[in-house]
Amino acid sequence: MSLLSWNDTPTKQAILNFMNSTNDKNSQEYIPLSERVAAFDNDGTLWVEQPAPAQTGLLIGKLVEQVKADPSLAEVDPYKGIVSQDPEFMQGLAQQVPEVVIAFLSGIGKAWEGTTPEAYEAEVQAFLAGSMHPRYNRPWTDLVYQPMLELFDLLSENGWRIFVCSGGGRDFMRVFSEQAWGIYRENVIGSAPEYEYQDGQLLRQNKLHGNIALGPGKPEHIYARTGRRALFAGGNGDVDLEMLQEARFRLVVVHDDEEREYVVTAGAEKLLVAGEEGSWTMVSMKDDWKTIFKD
Amino acid sequence: MSLLSWNDTPTKQAILNFMNSTNDKNSQEYIPLSERVAAFDNDGTLWVEQPAPAQTGLLIGKLVEQVKADPSLAEVDPYKGIVSQDPEFMQGLAQQVPEVVIAFLSGIGKAWEGTTPEAYEAEVQAFLAGSMHPRYNRPWTDLVYQPMLELFDLLSENGWRIFVCSGGGRDFMRVFSEQAWGIYRENVIGSAPEYEYQDGQLLRQNKLHGNIALGPGKPEHIYARTGRRALFAGGNGDVDLEMLQEARFRLVVVHDDEEREYVVTAGAEKLLVAGEEGSWTMVSMKDDWKTIFKD
Numbered sequence: 001m002s003l004l005s006w007n008d009t010p011t012k013q014a015i016l017n018f019m020n021s022t023n024d025k026n027s028q029e030y031i032p033l034s035e036r037v038a039a040f041d042n043d044g045t046l047w048v049e050q051p052a053p054a055q056t057g058l059l060i061g062k063l064v065e066q067v068k069a070d071p072s073l074a075e076v077d078p079y080k081g082i083v084s085q086d087p088e089f090m091q092g093l094a095q096q097v098p099e100v101v102i103a104f105l106s107g108i109g110k111a112w113e114g115t116t117p118e119a120y121e122a123e124v125q126a127f128l129a130g131s132m133h134p135r136y137n138r139p140w141t142d143l144v145y146q147p148m149l150e151l152f153d154l155l156s157e158n159g160w161r162i163f164v165c166s167g168g169g170r171d172f173m174r175v176f177s178e179q180a181w182g183i184y185r186e187n188v189i190g191s192a193p194e195y196e197y198q199d200g201q202l203l204r205q206n207k208l209h210g211n212i213a214l215g216p217g218k219p220e221h222i223y224a225r226t227g228r229r230a231l232f233a234g235g236n237g238d239v240d241l242e243m244l245q246e247a248r249f250r251l252v253v254v255h256d257d258e259e260r261e262y263v264v265t266a267g268a269e270k271l272l273v274a275g276e277e278g279s280w281t282m283v284s285m286k287d288d289w290k291t292i293f294k295d
Numbered sequence: 296m297s298l299l300s301w302n303d304t305p306t307k308q309a310i311l312n313f314m315n316s317t318n319d320k321n322s323q324e325y326i327p328l329s330e331r332v333a334a335f336d337n338d339g340t341l342w343v344e345q346p347a348p349a350q351t352g353l354l355i356g357k358l359v360e361q362v363k364a365d366p367s368l369a370e371v372d373p374y375k376g377i378v379s380q381d382p383e384f385m386q387g388l389a390q391q392v393p394e395v396v397i398a399f400l401s402g403i404g405k406a407w408e409g410t411t412p413e414a415y416e417a418e419v420q421a422f423l424a425g426s427m428h429p430r431y432n433r434p435w436t437d438l439v440y441q442p443m444l445e446l447f448d449l450l451s452e453n454g455w456r457i458f459v460c461s462g463g464g465r466d467f468m469r470v471f472s473e474q475a476w477g478i479y480r481e482n483v484i485g486s487a488p489e490y491e492y493q494d495g496q497l498l499r500q501n502k503l504h505g506n507i508a509l510g511p512g513k514p515e516h517i518y519a520r521t522g523r524r525a526l527f528a529g530g531n532g533d534v535d536l537e538m539l540q541e542a543r544f545r546l547v548v549v550h551d552d553e554e555r556e557y558v559v560t561a562g563a564e565k566l567l568v569a570g571e572e573g574s575w576t577m578v579s580m581k582d583d584w585k586t587i588f589k590d
Contacts, residue, residue, distance in 0.1 A: 034473050034479060034480075037481070117518065117522075161479070161481065163481075170522075171522065174522040178329050184329060184456070185329075185521060185522030185523060186332070186456065186458075186520055186521040186522060186523075188522065192519065194505060194506075194515075194519075195515050195518055195519065196506075196511070196515065197511035197512070197514045197515050197537060198511070200540065200541075202514065202515065202518050209504070209505055209519055210489060210504055211489075211491075216491070216492035216493070217492075219492045219497065220489075220490050220491065220492050220497065223412065223490055223497050224487065224489075224490065224504055225481055225520070226480060226481040227412075227465075227466065227469040227480030227481060227483065228480060228481075242492060245495065246495075
């Protein structure tokens with residue numbers, strides 16, 4: 001029994017059919033075990049990303065701390081956009097507009113420069129323990145989509161290795177990936193700083209490890225990590241387009257459930273057009289999912 | 296039954312003891328499954344690296360091709376060191392002296408700039424198919440140490456995830472990692488170029504992804520890939536020192552078998568000193584290994 005939280009719709013059937021045909025050694029669709037690499041975006045694909053991605057709270061809190069320590073920073077972006085709550089800047093951040101994310105990351109890069117992984121992890125733990133989602137009043141890690149966890153189980157049972165590839169922070173996600181998704185840290189890919197090993201310590205540098213993992217950065221990071229393209233991919237925004245185009249099975253989580261979750265089309269325009277063309281698997285949260293969250 | 300190609304020596308017992316104590320939930324040595332990350336160097340640790348690492352042949356062949364296309368290159372390093380077979384340069388390369396490797400990699404970076412992963416892989420396949428080891432007269436991938444494969448099996452059975460972390464090329468090793476070691480490409484870490492995704496293709500850049508994976512670069516790459524340090528590590532050269540220092544179980548392959556393999560101490564001076572201090576596990580190829588290669 002699998003995909004219990006999925007309604008019996010053509011979407012569920014498409015997933016099951018893909019599992020069957022790719023397992024069938026006599027089928028042209030057959031995929032050898034070694035090539036069964038799946039990759040999923042995180043925010044909006046595995047958990048709620050409205051009103052803003054969870055990590056945003058951590059990052060904004062950190063930048064506000066920086067401005068308190070040095071008030072002159074309030075005159076320049078990204079600090080300016082944040083302390084003034086500039087709507088355009090904040091919306092750009094929520095929709096992961098590359099330019100805004102890059103400005104934001106430069107502030108982040110400075111803020112955590114020289115930090116050890118252990119110190120960073122402690123900050124993330126404290127943030128997650130102290131943050132509730134404003135609408136659901138639950139910790140963010142409770143807001144993982146139950147149907148996606150069941151899809152992970154199905155993929156694992158069929159020999160797929162599952163990677164998460166998010167534009168968000170690799171090291172942020174790794175703090176909760178094992179508990180929330182059952183996915184080892186090493187299978188978490190995302191935007192990440194370089195670390196330098198000095199005197200027995202890893203120290204975070206103000207420099208990215210590869211490009212930011214958005215748009216073309218997703219296949220880049222997936223190849224760097226796995227030596228392959230992901231043949232099964234899931235996303236929900238245009239920043240996932242290239243990763244989805246590289247895949248054979250292209251799953252898009254469509255946010256069309258106003259009652260239980262959110263209705264969002266902004267930032268997903270290209271994916272929605274691709275979905276209309278027919279060969280992509282568009283998951284309607286409203287129609288395809290029996291439940292959204294674990295009880 | 297495990298470690299069949301290992302003699303019944305204290306070395307074998309040390310490995311088995313470590314498996315037992317780290318599996319024992321009542322022991323202070325217990326290691327949770329999620330933290331069971333093991334990392335191994337490749338050249339000289341998993342296969343023969345004398346008279347020079349296998350990849351050297353591919354790289355030198357490529358640089359010689361470059362000089363043929365542009366003879367003026369023969370005046371500058373790394374091309375000069377190679378076409379003149381400068382002994383100091385060649386020895387530096389064999390022992391992975393960082394400066395020499397960096398000069399060498401700059402030539403390599405230029406040579407393969409713009410290459411797709413598929414084209415590179417075809418070159419590696421052709422090289423491996425056409426190269427025999429000068430002493431053993433066998434393909435390099437036959438020269439993997441059988442006892443180390445059995446150690447991989449033992450670690451896997453005990454829930455360890457095995458990564459190879461070599462100063463050599465990540466993408467070179469990935470071509471044969473599944474066939475030769477039974478290790479998926481995504482568990483191969485090494486020095487690697489950045490790729491840029493353009494128009495549906497990954498194109499190799501003349502730029503490293505992170506630092507070179509030697510010395511401090513090994514814990515850096517292991518952390519970037521896994522989000523952890525490797526608690527079980529194996530190496531054979533001083534370029535593995537930092538990776539080994541980060542581990543709880545530190546295994547060093549000592550090349551002391553003139554008859555069946557090679558006697559080498561150059562480039563391993565620091566490891567041999569550490570071994571004399573007692574807490575490291577020094578593997579004597581001569582005394583600890585019943586067989587070296589698979590038949």
